[in-house]
Amino acid sequence: MPALSIGDLARRTGVPVETIRYYERMGLLPKPPRTEGNYRAYEAAHERRLAFVKRSRDLGFGLDAIRALLDLADGADRPCGEVDALARDQLAEVERKIADLTAMRAELQDMLGHCRADTVADCEIIGRLRGR
């Protein structure tokens, strides 16, 4: 495989060009070699690393957690307890958000279900936002 330009990498991974440069600045991706014209020249290893980052982002991991995951992934012999802990923390966070949003959904549905008025004066939604 020949070297990939940043645009090629963006198309292959679905990660925007600007975001790839951002990840590089943030230390998630190694600085790739440059061409004569100072263009970034990526290889397959870069693509794999970026795909790892993208999948982690899609699962909601923050960039700090991803840095940690990448470090761990690079040390094959290390025990994977830390990986487990990171995933567990992330799951807990996701569950917390789901709980919050589920409560919001119930309240919004209830408001909308009771909305029968024509004017703001007796609007159930406004009334509830006011606190009944």
Place this chain on the structure above:
Amino acid sequence: MPALSIGDLARRTGVPVETIRYYERMGLLPKPPRTEGNYRAYEAAHERRLAFVKRSRDLGFGLDAIRALLDLADGADRPCGEVDALARDQLAEVERKIADLTAMRAELQDMLGHCRADTVADCEIIGRLRGR
């Protein structure tokens, strides 16, 4: 009721002092009168308005939407269709987020459920982040 200081208002509404000042800068709260010593002096109406903002925030409305809701709430005779539309948009947004997070949760649970390895080399979690 005597005038409330910003700290009193913060304690009564559960909104931090810094956030109250921020809402004022953003035009969600009117600029209150000041004491001789240049302290903000709030009345019951301010407290009601801030409570409205807080409840809306707790339901996930953005500050722009809240500004619109406040405007609508101030005009009692206007039809409440716009209020309805804002609430409906917010519900749709909340449902979209729940769907995303539910997918994340399933994937994270699945990863964690399959984690039986001792080392990173055969860690199921790392493997899946790598793309199997």
Place this chain on the structure above:
DNA sequence: CTTGACCCTGTAGCGACTACAGGGTGCAGA
């Protein structure tokens, strides 16, 4: 040899706060 797509760096903006720094105010106790 020009056009246009791509690439480069550096900086500023988003939303909704949050956290200072560096000062002023006000009140209770010694």
Place this chain on the structure above:
DNA sequence: TCTGCACCCTGTAGTCGCTACAGGGTCAAG
């Protein structure tokens, strides 16, 4: 009366994860 302390003020910068320029350079096709 003085002093200490909690509170208040403004203004600015930082957070997170991008995203959007501005102002330039590179490169291949026509």
